[in-house]
Amino acid sequence: MSEIVLYDYWRSSAAYRVRIALGLKGLAYRTVPIDLVKGDQAAEGYRARNPQGLVPALEIDGHFLTQSLAIIEYLDQTRAEPAVLPSDPARRALVMARALLIAADIHPLNNLRVLHYLRGPLGQDDAAVNAWYRHWILEGFAAIEAMAPDQGLLGGAAPDLSDLCLVPQMANARRFEVPLDPFPRLVRIDAALRELPAFAAAAPEAIKS
Structure with missing residues (x-):
């Protein structure tokens, strides 16, 4: 299985949500810090992959995912336990x-x-x-x-x-x-x-x- 990489800023609420989800699912990951105060999100390389220039972003299973709730839903659908979204x-x-x-x-x-x-x-x-x-x-x-x-x-x-x-x-x-x-x-x-x-x-x- 390929390495999971989280593009993260320590104080970002959206990234915080994804860190919690990764922890609940027991998934190990590597962090790439994106310092929003210093403007790392505007770097050409990051913008090329994430045009919105926000965090978090997650590399997983050959995908580059953005938007925290979309990322968490993907984790829930591919790593079912413990579920954070009910099936009903x-x-x-x-x-x-x-x-x-x-x-x-x-x-x-x-x-x-x-x-x-x-x-x-x-x-x-x-x-x-x-x-x-x-x-x-x-x-x-x-x-x-x-x-x-x-x-x-x-x-x-x-x-x-x-x-x-x-x-x-x-x-x-x-x-x-x-x-x-x-x-x-x-x-x-x-x-x-x-x-x-x-x-x-x-x-x-x-x-x-």
Whole structure:
């Protein structure tokens, strides 16, 4: 079997999701760091393979895959256990809805390139940018909190795709000092997930150290 290669940035929420998935599946991989702050994503060689110039990207089985949720779905279809997406269509749709609430509705609005655009061309100061960041997390978390169970993980007894999305977003929330008291279920679930080896090993502080 060919080597698995992850193009990664330690603080990227999207890459964090894929690192968790690889860990859950027990897959060894080599990391190629793409420093988003230094602009490595704009390098000609990387752009030639990934025209969007984002992370993560994953080389696996002779394929070069991009977009974190697409990568995780591929892993789930080719390395079935443990599954993070249910096979039942209705349950799968519910899991995808929770995951996309984070990955499509919260995260893109707070992506590094969006923050740079707010600070640069739009001339916003740090206070305004931080207020923007917190607003979208608070709005999204309110919805996920309402969807979260009183016990167990978002996925119930085992993590599902929405759990893989939640933990990186909770890390972002703590980094930007978003008040989390209104979200006791999310705080509880996040704490339980971060105790799991695959989640702990994928954390930014574990990657950076």
